[in-house]
Amino acid sequence: PAVCLCLSELTEVQKKIRATFEAFDYEFNNTVDVREIGTIIYALGCFPSQKDLHDFIAQVEEDHTGWIHLDKFLPAMTEVLLEHKFPPIPEDLVLQAFEVLDKEKKGYLDPEELTKYMTQEGEPFTQVEMDEMLTAHADHEKNCICYKDLISQLTIDPDL
Known part of the structure; x- marks a missing residue:
C-alpha cells in the first residue's frame, strides 16, 4: 500500500537524518x-x-x-524511517529482560554480571561497546547498573 506523505513531513525526516x-x-x-553508521542509525531511533x-x-x-556518502545514506535512511524498519523493542519487554537477569530482584545488575550477559549471549556486544555502555550508564559510586534508569535513557520516544 502506498503511503501518503506531505512534503513538509518528508523534509523534516530528511533534516533529522542530515x-x-x-x-x-x-x-x-x-x-x-x-564504523559510525550503527551509531547514527541508533541515534535516529532505529535498532537493526x-x-x-x-x-x-x-x-x-x-x-x-x-x-x-550522504548522497547514498539519505535516501536509504529516509526509506527506513518512513517504513518504520528496525523499530526499537518496547520498553516493557526490555524491563522484563532485565528482571529475568536480576534473579535476586535487587533492581540493579553488577557491571561484571551485565558484561557477561551482553558479551556472551544473543548478538554479543564487543568489549569496546561494553566499555562505552558501562562508562555512560554505570553508577560508579555504587558499582552497579540501575536498569530502570538505563531503560529510560535508552528508550526513544517514537513521536520525537
Missing part, C-alpha cells in the same frame, strides 16, 4: 566512517539486528572503501 549524519562527518565532506545493519551498510557503502 543533522545526525553531519554530527559524525568530522571532515565536513559529506562522508562518514562506515547485526545482519540488517550489515545489509544496510552493503547498500550504502562507497565501493568497499570504508566510507558512506
